[in-house]
Amino acid sequence: MGQTIAEKILSEHAGKQVKPGELIISKIDAVMVQDGTGPLAVNEFKKLNKTKLFNPERTILFIDHAAPSPRKELSNSHTVLREFAKEYGAVLSEVGEGVCHQRLVESYINPGEVLLGADSHTCTSGALGAFATGVGSTDIAVVMALGKTWLKVPSTYKIVLEGEFSKGVYAKDLILHLIGLIGADGATYKALEFTGSAVKNLTMSERFTISNMAVEAGAKAGLFETDEKTYEYLKEQGREDKFKEIKADSDAKYERVININLSELKPTISCPHTVDNTKTIEELERTQINQVYIGTCTNGRIEDLRIAADILKGKKVKEGIRLLVAPASRKVFLEALKEGLIETFAEAGASIVTSGCGACVGVHAGILGDGEVCLATQNRNFKGRMGNTEGFIYLSSPATAAYSAIKGYIADVREVL
Amino acid sequence: MELKGKAFKFGDDISTDHIAPGRLFHLRSNLPELAKHVLEDADPDFASKMNKGDFVVAGNNFGLGSSREHAPQIIKIAGVGAVLAKSFARIFYRNAINIGLLLIECDTDKINASDELEIDIKQGFVHNLTQNIKMPITPLPDVMIKLLNEGGLIEHIKKHGDFDLV
Numbered sequence: 284m285g286q287t288i289a290e291k292i293l294s295e296h297a298g299k300q301v302k303p304g305e306l307i308i309s310k311i312d313a314v315m316v317q318d319g320t321g322p323l324a325v326n327e328f329k330k331l332n333k334t335k336l337f338n339p340e341r342t343i344l345f346i347d348h349a350a351p352s353p354r355k356e357l358s359n360s361h362t363v364l365r366e367f368a369k370e371y372g373a374v375l376s377e378v379g380e381g382v383c384h385q386r387l388v389e390s391y392i393n394p395g396e397v398l399l400g401a402d403s404h405t406c407t408s409g410a411l412g413a414f415a416t417g418v419g420s421t422d423i424a425v426v427m428a429l430g431k432t433w434l435k436v437p438s439t440y441k442i443v444l445e446g447e448f449s450k451g452v453y454a455k456d457l458i459l460h461l462i463g464l465i466g467a468d469g470a471t472y473k474a475l476e477f478t479g480s481a482v483k484n485l486t487m488s489e490r491f492t493i494s495n496m497a498v499e500a501g502a503k504a505g506l507f508e509t510d511e512k513t514y515e516y517l518k519e520q521g522r523e524d525k526f527k528e529i530k531a532d533s534d535a536k537y538e539r540v541i542n543i544n545l546s547e548l549k550p551t552i553s554c555p556h557t558v559d560n561t562k563t564i565e566e567l568e569r570t571q572i573n574q575v576y577i578g579t580c581t582n583g584r585i586e587d588l589r590i591a592a593d594i595l596k597g598k599k600v601k602e603g604i605r606l607l608v609a610p611a612s613r614k615v616f617l618e619a620l621k622e623g624l625i626e627t628f629a630e631a632g633a634s635i636v637t638s639g640c641g642a643c644v645g646v647h648a649g650i651l652g653d654g655e656v657c658l659a660t661q662n663r664n665f666k667g668r669m670g671n672t673e674g675f676i677y678l679s680s681p682a683t684a685a686y687s688a689i690k691g692y693i694a695d696v697r698e699v700l
Numbered sequence: 701m702e703l704k705g706k707a708f709k710f711g712d713d714i715s716t717d718h719i720a721p722g723r724l725f726h727l728r729s730n731l732p733e734l735a736k737h738v739l740e741d742a743d744p745d746f747a748s749k750m751n752k753g754d755f756v757v758a759g760n761n762f763g764l765g766s767s768r769e770h771a772p773q774i775i776k777i778a779g780v781g782a783v784l785a786k787s788f789a790r791i792f793y794r795n796a797i798n799i800g801l802l803l804i805e806c807d808t809d810k811i812n813a814s815d816e817l818e819i820d821i822k823q824g825f826v827h828n829l830t831q832n833i834k835m836p837i838t839p840l841p842d843v844m845i846k847l848l849n850e851g852g853l854i855e856h857i858k859k860h861g862d863f864d865l866v
Contacts, residue, residue, distance in 0.1 A: 306843055306866050322729055323769060330854050349725060356726035363729075403767040403791055419769035419795035421853050429857070433843065433865050467713060468761040472790055501764070503790060557713055645722030665717040665765060667741040672721075 285532030287439040288506045289474035292414040292529070296397050303438035303538075312396040313341040314426045317383050319348045319644070320401035320419070322363045327424035337430035339372035343391060345383035346376065350639040353647035381612025381638040384408070384580035387415075388491060389614055393517070393525035394509045399426050404580050404662060406497045410490035411516075412509040412529030414474075417498060437474040437503045441537040444481035446546035451697035453590070454489035455582055455660065455680035456551040458496040461543065463551070463561030471501030473538065476531060481545050482507065487516040488586040495581045496662050499558040550696060552658075553678035556666040564695045570677065573655040575600075575688040578609030578636070579643045582660035582681050585610075585618045591685035592624040594699065600632035601691035607649050609636045631688075645670030658693055660684050703802075703819035705754035705781045707811050710742050712759035716792065718742040719763070719771040728770050735774040752779035755819075757811050759785065763792025772796040782819060784808055784826065797844045800852040805838035 286294065294300050297307040316324045321344050336342050344364045349357040361378075368375035376386050383400070384407035392398050394412035398405060401423040408415035418432075426432050442461065462469070475497045477490070485493075490507050497505025507513075508530045517523045550564040577583070577591050588610060600606045608628045610616035616638055619625050625635060636642070642649025643661040651657055651674030659669075664676035677693060686696040718741045720734060727734040739746045739756070756775065762785035763771060772795045775783060782802040786809075796803050804819060806826055811817065815830040819837075826835045840848070843865045850856045856864070 308863050308866055319725060319728060319766075320768060323773075327854055331857060354726045356729055360729050401767055401769075403765065405767075417767040417791055419767050419772075419791060419798060421769060421798040422794065425853055425857055429862065431863070433863055467764055468787060468789065471761070471787070498791075501761070501789060644725070645717075646725045650723070663717075663765065665715040667717045667721045667723065670721075670723040672741045 285534030287531045287535045301436045305436045313398045315343045315400040317345040322360045323420035324423045325367045327421045333428045342373040347639045349646045350378040382580045385611035394527040403498045406505045407495040409494040409505040438538040439474045440539045443479035443542045446544040448545045450700045453680040454492040458493045459551040467559040468501045474504040475502045476506045488584045555675045570693045574605045574657040576607045576659040579661040581662040583611030587681040591681045592627040594685040595631040600688045606633040606688040608633045707757045707815045709813040710758040715765040716771040735777040738774045738778045753781045756783045760787045764789035767791045769795045772801045776801040798853040
């Protein structure tokens with residue numbers, strides 16, 4: 284019987300042909316934690332009385348959620364990770380190197396692999412044709428020790444993408460539309476597989492944005508097959524030797540098929556306080572904003588910054604509006620510097636903040652005041668997400684965010700394109 | 701273990717940000733302190749009002765969002781007897797079982813705030829003592845029951861030296 288991408292990768296890692304719903308023990312190729320979940324994983328790992336990591340070269344610890352540290356307690360958590368990395372030979376990604384999911388796709392994860400991460404947006408690497416999913420610290424502790432875990436093989440929803448985006452509409456609008464369509468628990472326990480004639484035209488950056496938000500519909504993974512774009516991306520990162528063809532069988536069985544024509548999509552916004560509370564820009568009444576945040580693992584890549592900079596070039600952020608820009612990694616930051624994008628942002632009146640998660644997780648560098656409204660390119664707008672339950676978060680594409688920063692309210696970017 | 705206590709009602713889509721918010725990120729290294737704020741952003745008085753053994757009762761998709769295991773950890777540390785919901789988000793579900801927090805899937809519409817509940821895991825029902833009705837529980841998968849019975853994932857691995865689930 285034909286298999287989906289998830290079933291194929293998990294079959295290879297379980298050493299047998301697997302079926303949806305089946306409980307398996309899967310080999311895990313790489314494992315990651317970040318500074319919010321890592322110290323607890325270290326603590327649990329130590330309870331197992333193991334003297335070494337199963338695969339230290341592919342145990343990666345990221346300091347990105349509170350980077351640089353705004354408080355002594357968090358500095359001490361960072362010390363825990365640094366000391367653990369040193370003692371056990373794990374890989375450490377330091378302050379300023381970037382958001383874990385961006386760093387993972389840039390440097391660590393390859394097609395066909397299984398990645399387990401103590402962070403829900405681990406699904407980002409699914410765009411590389413890897414089965415990547417988020418779990419908690421205890422699961423990670425056990426994988427660090429044994430190099431394997433138990434998984435239930437998910438059934439798959441096939442998301443068929445056809446057509447082309449119209450002007451002002453991007454991958455972010457597509458994934459927000461999909462989440463609005465099926466709901467925040469619309470794909471709980473399922474794998475999403477993105478396919479259809481439009482996929483070949485999607486850049487890797489766009490695919491990362493889409494896979495990143497699979498979990499916002501409850502999904503366990505958000506997968507793409509690999510193609511020339513995947514190969515080119517890996518080549519740019521100097522690891523084209525890791526390319527592997529990953530593709531579902533033509534007779535694979537899907538639990539549900541959802542068709543989306545990209546040409547019918549409009550700029551889409553998630554409104555407070557759930558990601559599935561979506562409206563098109565036309566349905567949204569004029570919403571004044573206080574802060575705009577462009578960055579994160581969802582939309583902080585060089586392609587996103589180019590789109591935003593194009594709109595902001597020669598313009599000024601509306602008086603009274605704070606625009607924060609956080610390149611997703613140091614690599615992205617350096618590229619943006621070389622291309623003059625950082626200058627464009629600074630001239631427009633933006634603050635450039637350290638590559639990391641800061642404002643999106645409500646830890647520092649962009650906490651909202653009571654009653655304040657933020658338009659962000661991140662993936663979540665839960666109540667309290669940006670550090671204050673009295674704040675209101677809207678989610679959009681980088682283009683909508685950049686244009687709205689100029690206007691001072693959530694605006695339709697198609698007006699200037 | 702006796703499972704008897706009062707119901708504290710919450711709505712749908714209670715996220716890990718409601719349970720263990722990012723603004724308290726620095727308390728993650730001090731779980732007993734963080735537990736004093738459990739579910740604070742959904743009900744600011746919950747931690748001070750609840751007694752050991754009481755129940756968190758919610759709607760659909762409880763625990764959506766972040767993979768932070770601190771969320772189920774502090775619910776457990778606060779002394780909550782079990783979380784009852786119509787459905788749970790995937791990562792929260794897995795985390796809760798891994799650390800030994802009991803989750804009950806049932807029709808929570810039939811439970812009002814402050815109802816006295818008694819849970820009988822063996823027989824598979826929730827007894828609403830206030831309304832005198834019994835509600836069936838969706839049985840936990842075998843793997844989850846085994847992990848819970850053995851005290852969570854770490855204890856399971858320590859006992860067997862490896863996974864003994866499949």
